[in-house]
Structure formats: structure tokens, C-alpha cells
Amino acid sequence: AQSVSQHNHHVILSEAASLELGCNYSYGGTVNLFWYVQYPGQHLQLLLKYFSGDPLVKGIKGFEAEFIKSKFSFNLRKPSVQWSDTAEYFCAVTDRGGNKLVFGAGTILRVKS
Amino acid sequence: EPEVTQTPSHQVTQMGQEVILRCVPISNHLYFYWYRQILGQKVEFLVSFYNNEISEKSEIFDDQFSVERPDGSNFTLKIRSTKLEDSAMYFCASSWRNEQFFGPGTRLTVL
Numbered sequence: 001a002q003s004v005s006q007h008n009h010h011v012i013l014s015e016a017a018s019l020e021l022g023c024n025y026s027y028g029g030t031v032n033l034f035w036y037v038q039y040p041g042q043h044l045q046l047l048l049k050y051f052s053g054d055p056l057v058k059g060i061k062g063f064e065a066e067f068i069k070s071k072f073s074f075n076l077r078k079p080s081v082q083w084s085d086t087a088e089y090f091c092a093v094t095d096r097g098g099n100k101l102v103f104g105a106g107t108i109l110r111v112k113s
Numbered sequence: 114e115p116e117v118t119q120t121p122s123h124q125v126t127q128m129g130q131e132v133i134l135r136c137v138p139i140s141n142h143l144y145f146y147w148y149r150q151i152l153g154q155k156v157e158f159l160v161s162f163y164n165n166e167i168s169e170k171s172e173i174f175d176d177q178f179s180v181e182r183p184d185g186s187n188f189t190l191k192i193r194s195t196k197l198e199d200s201a202m203y204f205c206a207s208s209w210r211n212e213q214f215f216g217p218g219t220r221l222t223v224l
Contacts, residue, residue: 032211044156044204044215053212090156094211099144100169101206101213103156 002027004091006104013081014112021076021107023091033074034092034101035065044090050074061085083113116137116207117216119205125222129194136188136221146206146213147180149173156204162182162188195223 007022025031035047048059055067065076074091091104118137126132138145147159160170162180179191188207192199200223207214 035180043217046212046214049212093158099161099211100146100158100171101148101156102158103148104218105155 002093002095002102004093004102004104006089006091006107008107009105010108010109010110012112015083015112016080019076019078019081019109021089021091023074023076023104024072025074025091025093026072027093027095027104028072029095032094033065033067034094035059035063035074035076036090036092036103037087038090038106047076047089050069051076060080081109081111083111085109086111117207117214119203119206119216119219121219122217123220123222125224126195128197128223132195134190134192134203134205134221135214136175136190138188138205138207139209139214140186142207142209142214144168144208145182146208147190148204148206148215149172149201150204150218151198151201159190165190165213192221195221197223199223 003026005024033050036044037047038044047063048057049074050067058064063078067074088106088108090106092101120135130205139160145162150156159170160174177193181189202218202220204218205216
């Protein structure tokens with residue numbers, strides 16, 4: 001069965017600091033990869049996705065992620081975080097044949113102003 | 114922009130009671146899903162639904178759970194006899210071209 005690991009459960013950063021959130025998945029086949037964000041009191045929103053092609057994908061709000069197939073990783077990055085990025089971030093994967101999302105445990109990011 | 118909607122936002126029920134959670138997926142989407150998140154735990158897949166039947170379900174989705182698309186717009190999750198451990202946030206999603214769009218969730222509290 002697929003599994004997704006997110007390495008940090010809580011991250012605290014100051015504004016303008018750089019962010020990298022780790023995500024590794026276990027499935028060895030072809031996958032679709034996603035990062036979702038949940039702002040306080042709001043629902044899950046898609047930040048970015050990777051299906052194929054350029055392994056460096058850009059999403060909304062200045063976020064990007066890099067798919068490294070050899071490392072089974074899909075880390076999320078942002079060069080300079082803002083207070084408004086305070087939220088919980090979820091990495092998720094589906095295999096190409098299926099349609100269920102398998103989520104990581106989530107990383108709670110708090111940005112101090 | 115179209116959104117997935119869910120009602121109610123919060124449901125409190127007594128153990129053993131039946132609950133129905135309602136979702137209105139985005140209108141041109143064809144796949145529908147239910148997920149749940151127990152407090153402090155991962156978001157877990159429950160069931161996917163396509164063409165008026167279940168396409169995949171998890172081990173969690175036992176005989177106490179059922180889904181239905183009673184009309185052209187609603188997608189419901191029924192729990193026949195709730196247990197304390199069913200307390201969770203339940204998310205509905207619908208998808209288009211492999212991208213899933215989530216509703217705001219229903220917080221179910223079983224007392």
C-alpha cells in the first residue's frame with residue numbers, strides 16, 4: 001500500500017525566511033503528486049500538482065515543489081514566507097490507475113510576524 | 114468559482130444514531146469522494162463513487178457506511194449506527210482531470 005511521510009509536524013519561521021517541507025512516498029510506480037494547504041478555518045485547497053513533465057512545478061502564492069523520482073520525494077519550497085502562509089500543509093499521492101488520495105500527516109507552519 | 118459545498122458544518126449525535134452528511138459536488142465533475150480526518154490524525158480515504166456506483170472503498174468503509182447520489186446534485190454519506198470513534202471531520206471531494214476539489218467539511222461529534 002502507498003504511504004506518504006512528511007518529515008516535520010510543526011515548523012515555526014520568521015517572515016521572509018525560506019521554507020522547505022519534506023515529503024516522501026512509498027509507491028514505486030507512476031504517481032500523481034499534490035500539495036494541499038488548509039488555512040485556519042478553511043477547507044483543503046490545492047497548492048500545486050505534478051503529473052508528468054518538468055519535475056519542478058510552480059503553484060499558487062509563490063510555492064514550488066520538485067519531484068525527484070530517485071528519492072521518491074516531492075518537497076515543497078517557498079523562498080520567502082509571509083505571515084499569511086500560516087496554515088497546515090499536506091502532501092498527497094495517487095497512483096496513475098487509481099483515484100484515491102493518500103495523504104501525509106500534515107505539517108503545521110506558523111510564521112511569526 | 115464553483116465550489117464543493119457540505120452540510121451541515123457541524124453535526125452532534127448520540128452513539129447508535131444514524132447520520133447523513135450531505136455534499137454538493139461541482140456540477141460537471143464525475144468522480145466523488147469521501148475522506149475523514151480524526152482529530153490529530155491523517156486525512157483518510159473512505160470511498161470513491163463514479164457512474165452511480167462505488168469504484169473503490171477503504172477498510173474503514175464497512176457495512177455501517179453507505180453512499181448515495183439521490184439526485185443530480187447531492188452526494189450523501191450515511192452512517193447507520195454511529196460509534197464514538199466515528200467522531201471526525203468528514204470531507205467530500207469531486208474531481209476533474211485527476212484534480213480533487215474539497216468541500217469545507219462536516220465535523221461529526223458522537224456522544
